[in-house]
Amino acid sequence: MPPLTDLAIRKAKATDRTQKIFDGGGLYLEISPKDSRWWRLKYRFDGKEKRLALGVYPDVTLALARQRRDDARQLLARGVDPGEHKKAAAVARAELGANTFEVIAREWLAKRDWVPKYRIKVEAWFANDVFPWVGSRPAAELEATDFLSVARRVEARGAIESAHRIMQNCSQVMRYAIATGRAKRDPVADLRGALTPSPENHYAAVTEPVELAPLLRAMYGYSGTLTVRMALRLAPMLFLRPGELRQAEWAEFDLEERMWTIPKGRMKMRRPHIVPLSVQALAILEEIKPLTGRGKYVFPSARSKARPMSENAVTAALRRMGFESGTVTGHGFRATARTILDEVLKIRPDIIEHQLAHEVKDLNGRAYNRTTHLDERVRMMQEWADYLDRLRDGNVVQLRVA
Numbered sequence: 001m002p003p004l005t006d007l008a009i010r011k012a013k014a015t016d017r018t019q020k021i022f023d024g025g026g027l028y029l030e031i032s033p034k035d036s037r038w039w040r041l042k043y044r045f046d047g048k049e050k051r052l053a054l055g056v057y058p059d060v061t062l063a064l065a066r067q068r069r070d071d072a073r074q075l076l077a078r079g080v081d082p083g084e085h086k087k088a089a090a091v092a093r094a095e096l097g098a099n100t101f102e103v104i105a106r107e108w109l110a111k112r113d114w115v116p117k118y119r120i121k122v123e124a125w126f127a128n129d130v131f132p133w134v135g136s137r138p139a140a141e142l143e144a145t146d147f148l149s150v151a152r153r154v155e156a157r158g159a160i161e162s163a164h165r166i167m168q169n170c171s172q173v174m175r176y177a178i179a180t181g182r183a184k185r186d187p188v189a190d191l192r193g194a195l196t197p198s199p200e201n202h203y204a205a206v207t208e209p210v211e212l213a214p215l216l217r218a219m220y221g222y223s224g225t226l227t228v229r230m231a232l233r234l235a236p237m238l239f240l241r242p243g244e245l246r247q248a249e250w251a252e253f254d255l256e257e258r259m260w261t262i263p264k265g266r267m268k269m270r271r272p273h274i275v276p277l278s279v280q281a282l283a284i285l286e287e288i289k290p291l292t293g294r295g296k297y298v299f300p301s302a303r304s305k306a307r308p309m310s311e312n313a314v315t316a317a318l319r320r321m322g323f324e325s326g327t328v329t330g331h332g333f334r335a336t337a338r339t340i341l342d343e344v345l346k347i348r349p350d351i352i353e354h355q356l357a358h359e360v361k362d363l364n365g366r367a368y369n370r371t372t373h374l375d376e377r378v379r380m381m382q383e384w385a386d387y388l389d390r391l392r393d394g395n396v397v398q399l400r401v402a
Contacts, residue, residue: 003023004022009057012031014031014033015033018030023062027039027066029057039057045083052072099182101134105130113264122169125166129150130166130170133146133153134146142187144194147187150170164195205329205339206336213391215323216236218322222320227313231246231299231313231314232314232318238275238381239333240357244262244266246313246314249296250293250295253285255285259274260277261274273357299313338356345383345387347380354377
């Protein structure tokens, strides 16, 4: 029987029975009654006749089918069953797919207990800036140069800080790959010093008492709604992140014990956080309670009591009072408190860091729990509120220590 030709294959018609059109060397084209066309290889191994699927025509051309036949016959010549070899290769590909950077990264992401807003940001970084370039490759094969190329593309659009954040996340994924036995080392660690340095990008904050005093007086003189006025007064006193303050719920407060416990779901570090309430903070809450105490939120939106105050409400009030974005922000009150508590009131830095809800570790590297140094934090929060009162009243004119 002469070898097949492309013309002969195209002219072949389906019938009511399966047809086999042979080419040579065991290769044939199988045509089903529904005109499906499969390349097959008939061969013998260990005295048994076997069949090997080589692909579907016309996706697999006659020339490619012949190449696959020849490859299979070379395996037979070496004593290897091409059918078993194909199964082993499929298993290897499946294992390789389970070890790609994208698969491992998505596993790692699924285990993160982040607030939704931050999760969306990190997932977008991976989807847009990482996976298209290294996602399909096995994590164990990636080198520092691969991640540097990813970082350089982000830097090229001017997102220097994002490049650093993305590399931090990639490093965490690689460490997860090591822990799960799918990589031996973290090549991202080799990029130390190779990335473009991050520009200084701190939240604008007032850190000199002589400048903070007029700001406090302006905030207490603000003539907006009671909700915004009370939020403005609490912002520097409690020095929380703006989202943690504006989403405060009445159910979280124990006014008798003068404690506010923010659940972990609303904290950046995903740990519950205790905020001791000074006498002044308690008075502010008592003032606003008749207005909002029957609802869920301490500071509800002006448009709907079912939603918290807008994330821009405090910042917008500061702007209306004439304080520009380069001077002060709602988030900047954290830096204000950190600086003055340390340099003027001489509070121990670890006490301040605990109240800022930053991770503070003991000598063994373990994170302290939420109640650590609580008595000292209670005293600090009262001392801070008293200091702000004196500063606002003009009784403190002390500059911070150099």
